[in-house]
Structures are given as C-alpha cells and as structure tokens.
Amino acid sequence: xxxxxxxxxxxxxxxxxxxxxxxxxxxxxxxxxxxxxxxxxxxxxxxxxxxxxxxxxxxxxxxxxxxxxxxxxxxxxxxxxxxxxxxxxxxxxxxxxxxxxxxxxxxxxxxxxxxxxxxxxxxxxxxxxxxxxxxxxxxxxxxxxxxxxxxxxxxxxxxxxxxxxxxxxxxxxxxxxxxxxxxxxxxxxxxxxxxxxxxxxxxxxxxxxxxxxxxxxxxxxxxxxxxxxxxxxxxxxxxxxxxxxxxxxxxxxxxxxxxxxxxxxxxxxxxxxxxxxxxxxxxxxxxxxxxxxxxxxxxxxxxxxxxxxxxxxxxxxxxxxxxxxxxxxxxxxxxxxxxxxxxxxxxxxxxxxxxxxxxxxxxxxxxxxxxxxxxxxxxxxxxxxxxxxxxxxxxxxxxxxxxxxxxxxxxxxxxxxxxxxxxxxxxxxxxxxxxxxxx
Amino acid sequence: xxxxxxxxxxxxxxxxxxxxxxxxxxxxxxxxxxxxxxxxxxxxxxxxxxxxxxxxxxxxxxxxxxxxxxxxxxxxxxxxxxxxxxxxxxxxxxxxxxxxxxxxxxxxxxxxxxxxxxxxxxxxxxxxxxxxxxxxxxxxxxxxxxxxxxxxxxxxxxxxxxxxxxxxxxxxxxxxxxxxxxxxxxxxxxxxxxxxxxxxxxxxxxxxxxxxxxxxxxxxxxxxxxxxxxxxxxxxxxxxxxxxxxxxxxxxxxxxxxxxxx
Ligand SMILES: Nc1ncnc2c1ncn2[C@@H]1O[C@H](COP(=O)(O)OP(=O)(O)OP(=O)(O)O)[C@@H](O)[C@H]1O
Ligand SMILES: [Mg+2]
Numbered sequence: 251x252x253x254x255x256x257x258x259x260x261x262x263x264x265x266x267x268x269x270x271x272x273x274x275x276x277x278x279x280x281x282x283x284x285x286x287x288x289x290x291x292x293x294x295x296x297x298x299x300x301x302x303x304x305x306x307x308x309x310x311x312x313x314x315x316x317x318x319x320x321x322x323x324x325x326x327x328x329x330x331x332x333x334x335x336x337x338x339x340x341x342x343x344x345x346x347x348x349x350x351x352x353x354x355x356x357x358x359x360x361x362x363x364x365x366x367x368x369x370x371x372x373x374x375x376x377x378x379x380x381x382x383x384x385x386x387x388x389x390x391x392x393x394x395x396x397x398x399x400x401x402x403x404x405x406x407x408x409x410x411x412x413x414x415x416x417x418x419x420x421x422x423x424x425x426x427x428x429x430x431x432x433x434x435x436x437x438x439x440x441x442x443x444x445x446x447x448x449x450x451x452x453x454x455x456x457x458x459x460x461x462x463x464x465x466x467x468x469x470x471x472x473x474x475x476x477x478x479x480x481x482x483x484x485x486x487x488x489x490x491x492x493x494x495x496x497x498x499x500x501x502x503x504x505x506x507x508x509x510x511x512x513x514x515x516x517x518x519x520x521x522x523x524x525x526x527x528x529x530x531x532x533x534x535x536x537x538x539x540x541x542x543x544x545x546x547x548x549x550x551x552x553x554x555x556x557x558x559x560x561x562x563x564x565x566x567x568x569x570x571x572x573x574x575x576x577x578x579x580x581x582x583x584x585x586x587x588x589x590x591x592x593x594x595x596x597x598x599x600x601x602x603x604x605x606x607x608x609x610x611x612x613x614x615x616x617x618x619x620x621x622x623x624x625x626x627x628x629x630x631x632x633x634x635x636x637x638x639x640x641x642x643x644x645x646x647x648x649x650x651x652x653x654x655x656x657x658x659x660x661x662x663x664x665x666x667x668x669x670x671x672x673x674x675x676x677x678x679x680x681x682x683x684x685x686x687x688x689x
Numbered sequence: 690x691x692x693x694x695x696x697x698x699x700x701x702x703x704x705x706x707x708x709x710x711x712x713x714x715x716x717x718x719x720x721x722x723x724x725x726x727x728x729x730x731x732x733x734x735x736x737x738x739x740x741x742x743x744x745x746x747x748x749x750x751x752x753x754x755x756x757x758x759x760x761x762x763x764x765x766x767x768x769x770x771x772x773x774x775x776x777x778x779x780x781x782x783x784x785x786x787x788x789x790x791x792x793x794x795x796x797x798x799x800x801x802x803x804x805x806x807x808x809x810x811x812x813x814x815x816x817x818x819x820x821x822x823x824x825x826x827x828x829x830x831x832x833x834x835x836x837x838x839x840x841x842x843x844x845x846x847x848x849x850x851x852x853x854x855x856x857x858x859x860x861x862x863x864x865x866x867x868x869x870x871x872x873x874x875x876x877x878x879x880x881x882x883x884x885x886x887x888x889x890x891x892x893x894x895x896x897x898x899x900x901x902x903x904x905x906x907x908x909x910x911x912x913x914x915x916x917x918x919x920x921x922x923x924x925x926x927x928x929x930x931x932x933x934x935x936x937x938x939x940x941x942x943x944x945x946x947x948x949x950x951x
Contacts, residue, residue: 291782418800422792426778432745432771433796433848434763480828482783 256506266396268505274394274402275497275516278458281406282451283471283493284413287486289448290472291424295465296351297336300358301452302464304335306365309386310372319383321401325453332449335361362461389460389513398457405454412447413486420444421482459513466517467493474524477531496520550653551584551592553622556601557652558582559611560619564680569616572608620680621660626652627673628663634674635667641674690922692912694722696759698852698883699744704753706736706743712751712906713739719902719911726878727885728898728914732927735905737887738774741854745771757852767797770850774857775837780829786840787825790815793847808847815846818876820869835862842870853877853884860889871897891923 263269289298305328312327313319335357342353372383394402413420419440422430431437448468456464475488500516558581563569578589593609596602601615611619629648633639639647655663673679697720706714713736721727729737742748744755746762758765770793793815794808816822819839824832832840838858845853859867874884874897888894894901894914901917903909903926910917910926 293779418795421784422795422800425782425784425789426773426792428742428745428747428773428777429771429792429844431747432766432769434766435795435800476783480783480785480830482788485783 253506257502260502260505270394270396270399271501271505271512272498274399275458275501275512276494277399277402277406277497278455279467279471279493279495279497279516279520280490281409281493282455282464282467283475283489284486285409285447285451286468286470286493287472287475287482287489288413288420288424288444290469290476291482292444295469296354297339298448298452298468299465300335300339300354300361301332301449302456302461303358303365304361305332305449305453305456306386306461307331307361307368308334309383310365310368313372313383314368321397321457328453328456329446329449331361332453333446336445336449385460386456387461388511389456389458389463394458402454405450409447409451410490412443416440416443417483459516463513463517466520470517470520470524471496474520474527477527492520492523496523546653548592548595551588552595552599553653554582555589555592556596556611556615556619557622557626559602559609560616560623563611563616563619564623564678569611572605572610574608578609617682620682622652624680625655625660625663627677627679628660628667628670629655630673630675631667631670631679632663644674690910690912690917691719691908692916693720696723697721698723698758699885700756700759701740701744702754702756704740704743704755705751706739706748707751708739708748714743715907717753717904717908719908721883721885721900721911723883724878724881725883725899726874726897727883727900727902728894729885729887729902729904730889730891730894730926731904731909735926737904738856740904741771741856741885741887744854745769747771767848768851770845770848770853772841772845772853772855772858774860775834775841780832780837782829784829785825786816786821786827786829786832786843787812789829789840790825790843790847793844796848811849812843812847815843818846818873819843835866838862839866839870842873851882853882855884855886857887857889859893867893894918 259265260268260272263272286298289295308327308329308331309324310327311331312323316323338357339350339353342348342356343350346353348356369384369387419430419435422435423437423440423444427437451468452464455467459467471489471493472485474492475485478488479485496516496519499519501512503515503519504510504512555578558578559573560569562573562577562581563571575586575589578584579586582589584592593602593604596615597604599614601612601618602609603612604610626648629651630641630644633644633647634641669681670679699721701717701719704714704717705712713734717740729740731737739748743750744757744762755762757769762769787809790812791804791808794804794811798805798808813822813825816825819842821836821839821843824836824840829837829840838861842855842858845855858870862870874886877884878899886898888897895918898914900912901914902911903917903922905926905928910922
C-alpha cells in the first residue's frame with residue numbers, strides 16, 4: 251500500500267519539486283542518450299568518460315576566477331576544459347606513437363587530478379560560496395529547481411535540434427569518414443560540432459549524475475537500443491526513450507528511498523534495461539538465441555528417436571511392436587533421461603504410446619519416422635549424384651540435413667531425383683503410398 | 690617505361706607522400722587517358738592504396754600536384770567516385786543496403802535536400818546493375834564479403850561519376866562475383882567512364898586492363914598493358930619473386946602475349 255501511494259504521489263506530479271526533478275532527469279536522460287548514439291557508433295565510448303572527468307578543472311577554475319556559482323559561468327568553464335581534453339586526445343593520437351586508448355587514459359587522469367587539486371584548494375580557502383561545488387563530483391539530481399530545468403530544457407533543444415539538423419552528416423561520418431570526405435563534406439567541421447554537443451551534454455548531465463556515472467548516461471542507452479533495431483533513426487528514438495524513462499525511474503526510486511542518491515539509481519535502471527535488452531531483444535538477444543537453440547535440440551532429439559523406432563520396425567518388419575527403453579538404448583547412445591524426455595514429447599504428439607512400460611509406434615509415428623528416413627536417404631542420394639560425393643561420406647551430412655528440410659524442399663528433392671527407390675547404400679527409400687510415386 | 694598522354698583524365702605530377710616522414714610514394718608521375726580500364730599493380734605495401742587516397746585528397750601530399758580533368762579535385766568532385774577497401778568500414782553499423790547506396794546520392798545534391806523519388810530510383814537501378822536488388826532492405830551486417838563489395842559498387846554507381854577509383858574491388862570475392870564485377874566495369878567503360886582499379890592478381894590483370902601502372906614506392910611503368918607487361922618491368926616491380934615471374938612468363942607465352950586486340 252505504501253508503495254502504491256508513493257507511485258501515485260510521484261507520478262501525479264502534483265508536487266512542484268517532483269515535477270522539476272522528473273522533468274529534469276527526463277530531459278537529461280533523453281538528450282544525452284541521443285547524442286550518445288553517435289559517440290557509441292563512432293566507437294568513442296571512452297571519450298565520453300574523458301570529457302566527464304576533464305570538466306572538473308574547468309568548473310573549479312571558472313569558480314576561482316569569477317568567484318560565482320552562476321551555472322552559466324560554470325558551464326562555460328566546463329565546456330572549455332571538456333573541449334580541450336577532446337583536442338588533447340586527438341592531438342596526442344595523431345602526432346605521436348601513443349595509441350588512442352593510452353592517450354585517453356593519460357588525458358583523463360591528468361585533467362581529473364588537476365580538478366581534484368583545485369577542488370581541494372577551493373574547499374580549504376574558506377570561501378563560503380564554495381559550498382555545493384562538490385555536487386559536480388556526485389551529482390545533485392534530487393535537488394533540481396526550476397532554473398535547472400529551464401537550462402536543461404534549452405540545452406536539450408539545442409542537442410536534439412543539432413542532431414536532427416545534421417543527422418545525415420553525422421551518420422555519414424560515423425559510417426564511412428573517407429567516403430564523406432571524398433564527396434566534399436567538411437568532415438572536420440562536423441566532428442567539431444559533434445564533439446561540442448557531446449561536451450555540452452556531459453557538462454549539463456554531470457550536474458545531475460556526477461562525473462563518474464556520466465559516461466554511462468551517454469553510452470548505455472545507445473548500447474541497449476542497438477539490440478532492438480537495425481535502423482539508425484529507430485535506434486536514436488529508442489535510446490532517447492530508454493534514457494528518459496531511466497531518468498524518471500531513477501528519480502522515483504530515490505524519491506521513495508530518500509537516502510539513495512538519484513544519479514546512481516538512474517544508472518542502475520539504465521544498466522538494468524541494457525542487460526534486459528541483451529537478454530530478451532528479438533533478434534540479437536541471448537534468450538531468444540538460446541531458445542532457438544533449445545528448440546533445434548528438441549527437434550533433433552524427436553527426429554532421431556522416431557527415426558530409430560521406424561528403422562527398427564523396418565529391420566524386423568514389424569512396425570508396431572512394443573520396445574523397451576533398454577532396446578532403444580542399444581541402438582542409440584542417449585542417456586536414459588534424454589531418451590525418456592524425447593519419448594514423452596513424442597507421446598504428447600501422439601506418435602508413440604506407452605503400454606506396460608514399453609513404447610509402441612502409432613500410425614502417426616510411423617509416418618513421421620518414415621519422413622525422416624526418406625529425407626535422409628534422398629539427401630544422401632542427392633549428394634552422391636549431384637555433388638559427386640562418395641557414398642561413405644554422405645551420412646554425417648544427411649544426419650544434420652534431415653532435421654531442417656521443409657516439406658517444399660522435400661518435394662523438390664523428390665522431383666529432382668525422380669522418386670528413386672534406393673539410396674546410395676541400397677536401402678529402400680520409403681514413400682507414404684503408391685500415389686506419391688506415380689504423381 | 691612511362692607513356693604520357695595528351696589531354697589526360699588524370700594527371701599525377703611528381704607526387705611524394707610520406708607517413709611519419711617516411712616516403713611511401715616517391716616522385717610518382719603519370720597520366721591516364723580517357724575511357725580506359727586502368728590497373729594499379731604492385732606488391733603489398735607498394736603504396737597503391739596510398740596513391741588513390743592521395744588522388745582523392747584523403748592523405749596529405751608531400752610534394753607534387755594532381756589534376757583531374759585538368760582541374761583541382763574540389764571543382765570536379767561530383768565527377769569522381771572513390772570505392773574504398775571494404776574492410777575500411779564497420780559493417781555492423783545500423784543501416785540497410787539501400788541506406789548505404791543512397792549515400793552515393795548525397796554528393797550530387799548536397800546533404801541538405803531530402804532524398805527524392807528520383808534518388809531512390811537511381812539507387813535501385815544501381816543495385817540492379819550489381820545484382821543486389823533482392824538485398825535492398827537487408828541489414829548490412831548480414832552481407833557476405835562479395836555482397837559488401839557490390840554494395841559499395843552500387844553506391845559508387847549511384848554517384849553517377851565519370852572517373853572511378855576502386856581499391857581492390859576483387860579482394861575476397863569468389864570467381865563468379867569477380868566475373869560479374871568485371872562485366873560491369875567493361876559496361877561502364879563502354880559508357881565512356883574511366884575506371885582505375887587497384888588489383889593484385891597478375892594473371893587476370895593481363896585480361897582486364899587496357900592501361901596498367903606498375904608501382905612499388907616509385908612508379909615502375911605506366912602504359913598500355915601489353916607494353917607494360919614485360920619480364921624486366923615485372924621483375925623490377927616485384928623484385929626477386931621469381932616463382933611468380935616465371936609463372937607469368939609461362940602465362941604470357943601461353944596467351945601469345947602481346948598479340949591481343951583491344
Ligand atoms: N596510416 C599509415 N601510417 C603509417 N604508415 C602507413 C599508413 N598507411 C600505410 N602505411 C605504410 O605505407 C606503405 C604503403 O601502404 P599502402 O596501404 O598504400 O600499400 P598497398 O600497396 O595498398 O598495400 P596492399 O597491397 O597490402 O593493400 C606501407 O609500407 C604501409 O605500411
Ligand atoms: Mg591497399
């Protein structure tokens with residue numbers, strides 16, 4: 251009941267503070283996700299982290315120089331040092347033998363170190379206005395006020411507007427820089443624009459979630475969205491939704507449990523969504539992949555057992571004889587548990603029945619078994635006649651193929667081979683009835 | 690041997706290009722006539738990719754100049770198309786084959802205009818010419834190597850250029866695909882286009898190209914293929930790789946080279 255009341259209270263947005271916090275985190279989450287899509291696609295995830303850490307000295311310096319906590323002035327300082335860090339990373343990687351990842355590590359730690367130094371200096375200087383400056387380290391989402399939200403709103407419009415305006419350019423330089431250059435696009439200009447809006451997104455976001463988590467705000471929604479779609483535009487939209495929703499939910503969770511800071515909760519929700527996407531997303535998701543695999547495994551098991559029963563019937567010329575588990579195990583090296591599992595599935599499909607602990611094929615089952623055997627033998631024949639593979643090499647292949655051939659392919663095979671009677675090993679190829687052959 | 694032509698489609702004059710101060714192209718100087726299928730041949734690391742990147746302005750020139758249609762690249766960009774090695778991009782990018790081919794239209798009309806119906810028609814037509822129409826909506830991460838290559842070719846076709854520079858379009862494609870790409874290139878030549886192709890295989894080079902550049906850091910030869918393919922020049926280009934050369938010698942004998950008609 252308590253939770254329900256909290257939900258109603260929060261999501262009715264009656265309280266002004268709640269409204270500001272929710273709106274602020276929503277705007278921030280969505281707009282940094284949109285910008286982050288391109289950071290992600292250009293494989294510059296670590297650059298986001300560099301910017302986040304490098305912004306600190308800029309904020310401190312502009313506080314020392316202008317002696318004010320006016321967010322606009324701080325933002326200016328943040329932008330400058332964030333930008334400088336991007337430039338330094340590029341410069342080092344372009345003009346020395348140092349690899350980009352090392353250049354990133356180097357820049358990040360130097361800038362952040364200087365930032366911490368300056369912050370400590372400010373805190374010890376006794377300037378009363380400094381209180382709250384350390385919020386930049388950990389964020390202060392829970393105390394967003396109207397002014398913050400207005401700033402966020404303006405910045406979000408700038409960020410998302412820029413992305414919409416230059417969508418083609420940004421996607422072109424993310425996919426194929428060389429080609430973009432050859433058609434005369436000023437790649438450098440658009441790289442600078444992209445870096446600038448990334449710095450802006452980080453400089454704003456950092457006030458909400460803090461230095462350490464900002465990179466996650468940028469990259470995680472994009473990474474999660476990528477699981478759901480193969481279209482760039484859709485990916486950007488999904489990322490924005492994921493970012494926005496995480497923002498609001500993070501704010502909600504820390505609202506119900508006030509001792510919890512908002513920033514980490516936003517990132518926790520984001521990570522949860524990302525992991526969820528990885529597991530359940532339709533095409534790429536791990537769960538659907540393993541479900542498909544399981545399904546295949548089960549089909550193979552079923553096919554193999556019904557084939558075994560059919561072949562035994564063929565050999566002993568008695569299809570509907572009772573057979574024990576042990577007999578079956580003699581012919582196929584399956585553990586008993588697996589064999590039973592397969593038989594039980596077949597029983598549900600009415601292809602076998604259980605009589606006094608013995609298993610018997612049904613008419614249905616005979617047909618199903620016949621089909622598997624037929625396909626196996628047809629395929630062997632196809633391989634030997636059309637691909638000229640030696641008869642003693644075709645069994646393994648047919649063993650796999652028999653499970654995936656569709657009825658359409660089956661009838662094509664039959665036509666192509668003209669309803670043969672014997673396979674390469676001179677075994678009979680069984681047909682449903684005479685009519686099939688004469689057709 | 691360096692045969693210079695009057696009124697060339699492409700003129701490279703005393704070009705030197707260095708990476709980290711180490712020259713990988715030395716005083717390269719040649720001209721290419723209109724309407725030819727041109728091969729750039731040389732061993733690994735000879736600077737073939739660097740040469741066409743320099744022509745396309747993708748790597749800075751140390752010295753020398755390059756003229757296309759007797760003009761600078763910037764003023765004739767819309768007439769020139771570059772097909773990079775397909776490994777140069779990440780094919781896991783969220784885009785469909787059609788999206789990539791439509792990028793070929795961006796150059797002609799600028800990036801600010803929307804993709805029009807005509808652009809789409811041209812893109813589909815290009816896909817048809819490389820036999821990829823059925824793959825138009827396929828996600829590019831699901832393409833085979835040969836299909837990736839043909840996607841890039843379609844993008845180049847959609848540019849409706851007159852001069853094409855292609856970096857190893859035959860790398861990693863099967864014989865049938867190579868054949869169909871060659872047919873396409875011949876067709877394009879018939880339409881009066883000039884196509885410059887970086888190529889690795891000496892044997893097929895004899896068959897494919899009207900004009901050949903032999904390159905190994907410096908320019909060893911430039912001229913009509915039958916004049917350039919001599920044992921000495923090949924030896925100079927490939928230095929020492931005698932097995933290959935004797936194979937080529939045999940091949941030339943077998944083909945009664947240079948008794949080939951254009
Ligand atoms: N970005 C680079 N930085 C430094 N050196 C480079 C760079 N790209 C190429 N090189 C060097 O320049 C030389 C020429 O390279 P290039 O790629 O042009 O050769 P190529 O003829 O295309 O070779 P391949 O047949 O292997 O494609 C090589 O020695 C290579 O190591
Ligand atoms: Mg190359």
